Amino acid sequence: MKHYYNIKDTANFKSLVERGVRMRKGEEQDHSMGEGKTLVIVFFSPSLRTRISTHKAGLNLGMQVISMNAGDGYQMEFELGTIMDGNTAEHIKEASKVLSQYGDMIAVRAFPGLQSKEEDLKDRVLKGLMAYATVPIINLESCLHHPLQGLADAITIESYKKRDKPKVVLSWAPHVKALPLAVPISFAQAATAMSYEFIITHPKGHELPQELIGDAEVEYDQHKAFKGADFIYAKSWSSTVQYGKLSNDRSWIIDEAKMALTNDAGFMHCLPIRRNVVATDEVLDASTSLIYEEAGNRVHAAQSVIKELLME
Numbered sequence: 604m605k606h607y608y609n610i611k612d613t614a615n616f617k618s619l620v621e622r623g624v625r626m627r628k629g630e631e632q633d634h635s636m637g638e639g640k641t642l643v644i645v646f647f648s649p650s651l652r653t654r655i656s657t658h659k660a661g662l663n664l665g666m667q668v669i670s671m672n673a674g675d676g677y678q679m680e681f682e683l684g685t686i687m688d689g690n691t692a693e694h695i696k697e698a699s700k701v702l703s704q705y706g707d708m709i710a711v712r713a714f715p716g717l718q719s720k721e722e723d724l725k726d727r728v729l730k731g732l733m734a735y736a737t738v739p740i741i742n743l744e745s746c747l748h749h750p751l752q753g754l755a756d757a758i759t760i761e762s763y764k765k766r767d768k769p770k771v772v773l774s775w776a777p778h779v780k781a782l783p784l785a786v787p788i789s790f791a792q793a794a795t796a797m798s799y800e801f802i803i804t805h806p807k808g809h810e811l812p813q814e815l816i817g818d819a820e821v822e823y824d825q826h827k828a829f830k831g832a833d834f835i836y837a838k839s840w841s842s843t844v845q846y847g848k849l850s851n852d853r854s855w856i857i858d859e860a861k862m863a864l865t866n867d868a869g870f871m872h873c874l875p876i877r878r879n880v881v882a883t884d885e886v887l888d889a890s891t892s893l894i895y896e897e898a899g900n901r902v903h904a905a906q907s908v909i910k911e912l913l914m915e
């Protein structure tokens with residue numbers, strides 16, 4: 604595994620999940636294998652969970668961790684041969700080669716602009732970094748992928764499933780603003796890699812890019828999709844037809860009546876969550892809610908990936 608960019612191209616995803624489960628149980632600890640190594644973390648976009656969990660994972664493995672908040676205002680140049688006399692302050696080539704001098708691996712978050720689907724599908728920050736880096740790159744959420752979240756989600760399902768092949772439903776949910784596609788794409792890729800019975804339910808117009816999620820089954824009737832589910836994963840994402848536009852059909856909120864259709868399903872969400880918009884307080888605070896365990900598993904997911912990269 605040269606980089607950890609997405610789940611679909613990660614050959615050993617299941618073994619990363621299995622290691623994460625062992626780490627969660629305290630069965631696999633490696634406090635010193637990262638000694639003398641440095642993890643550099645750069646955030647072009649804000650974070651609570653990803654920032655702290657990745658930092659903690661590096662420390663747990665004995666690494667030094669340096670993090671930088673680059674902010675949304677830091678404009679990168681991606682084209683070769685450009686006369687850089689506009690707003691772009693640094694070429695991705697220099698950024699990647701320079702960060703490679705400082706870190707033994709580089710973890711980066713860069714959200715999409717949500718202005719142009721064509722532009723966001725290029726995923727230029729992460730792909731540009733990977734093109735020029737001389738050390739491994741870890742994707743902390745790009746325009747298209749949030750693979751550490753997807754890994755933490757699979758660790759959570761493996762830890763709480765009551766049957767070998769659970770029915771897992773990814774449900775679109777309302778929000779107050781248009782959100783990126785990265786979390787649902789990575790969740791779909793993780794569910795497929797784990798061979799779960801997997802259904803996506805969303806209003807028409809929110810179809811995820813098929814080239815990224817494959818042949819995942821789509822059911823437009825949310826109530827029908829929830830029937831007999833073992834896990835409900837709630838997430839809002841932008842319309843993909845009117846890209847970047849707010850869709851706010853509040854009838855898609857996840858409430859107790861919908862959860863009652865399931866097989867006493869575990870409720871999942873990557874957080875942060877808008878209470879009583881995405882899901883009701885009763886669902887979030889129910890004994891079947893797994894949101895805090897899922898967030899806790901972010902540490903084990905990051906640690907599993909960093910360990911894999913340290914071993915190579």
Ligand code: CP
Nearest residue numbers: 650651652653873874
């Ligand atoms: N789930 C997640 O990535 O959370 P943050 O945006 O807080 O990192």
